[in-house]
Amino acid sequence: AQSVTQLDSQVPVFEEAPVELRCNYSSSVSVYLFWYVQYPNQGLQLLLKYLSGSTLVKSINGFEAEFNKSQTSFHLRKPSVHISDTAEYFCAVSDPARQLTFGSGTQLTVLP
Amino acid sequence: ETGVTQTPRHLVMGMTNKKSLKCEQHLGHNAMYWYKQSAKKPLELMFVYNFKEQTENNSVPSRFSPECPNSSHLFLHLHTLQPEDSALYLCASSQDAGARADTEAFFGQGTRLTVV
Numbered sequence: 273a274q275s276v277t278q279l280d281s282q283v284p285v286f287e288e289a290p291v292e293l294r295c296n297y298s299s300s301v302s303v304y305l306f307w308y309v310q311y312p313n314q315g316l317q318l319l320l321k322y323l324s325g326s327t328l329v330k331s332i333n334g335f336e337a338e339f340n341k342s343q344t345s346f347h348l349r350k351p352s353v354h355i356s357d358t359a360e361y362f363c364a365v366s367d368p369a370r371q372l373t374f375g376s377g378t379q380l381t382v383l384p
Numbered sequence: 385e386t387g388v389t390q391t392p393r394h395l396v397m398g399m400t401n402k403k404s405l406k407c408e409q410h411l412g413h414n415a416m417y418w419y420k421q422s423a424k425k426p427l428e429l430m431f432v433y434n435f436k437e438q439t440e441n442n443s444v445p446s447r448f449s450p451e452c453p454n455s456s457h458l459f460l461h462l463h464t465l466q467p468e469d470s471a472l473y474l475c476a477s478s479q480d481a482g483a484r485a486d487t488e489a490f491f492g493q494g495t496r497l498t499v500v
Contacts, residue, residue, distance in 0.1 A: 316427075372489060373426075
């Protein structure tokens with residue numbers, strides 16, 4: 273079985289400050305890792321994913337995440353956040369035989 | 385707009401009512417999913433349909449009954465629900481289920497269900 277832990281349920285941060293949203297997973301096999309974002313009153317949208325190759329993956333809006341196999345982590349970072357980044361962020365893991373398993377989510381609130 | 389449409393967006397129902405949630409995808413995908421999103425909890429996968437066949441039922445109570453008449457439509461029929469069933473119900477689709485675990489899932493905006 274696989275599981276995902278998002279350690280912080282709420283992360284408030286001021287605009288233009290850096291942010292890190294933490295994600296740890298457990299699985300007995302190789303996995304694929306994802307971050308999804310949910311804006312208010314919307315469904316989830318894929319933000320970025322790690323499948324193989326370079327352990328650092330980036331999104332088009334400035335977020336990046338690094339796969340760390342030894343620490344079983346896939347933390348999401350952004351060096352400078354905007355008000356529009358306010359949303360809930362979900363980390364998810366999938367192994368080659370199963371559907372996505374999601375974490376409980378982290379609410380990122382960017383303050384002016 | 386992600387190509388996955390859910391109706392209604394909001395639903396209030398009594399515990400003795402029968403209602404249905406509808407999901408439609410225009411992406412040509414073969415797999416469709418129902419998820420339950422409750423506050424402060426991980427998304428719970430409820431049902432998976434792949435090529436119209438149900439491939440997964442995660443111990444969901446029988447008061448939730450899915451139906452997948454074709455690859456583009458997915459329904460969730462509700463009857464005699466409990467207040468603890470109040471949640472956001474999300475539909476998703478992907479190209480295929482199971483064989484391609486790296487395939488992106490596309491989500492609808494969800495139906496906010498309140499059981500009174």
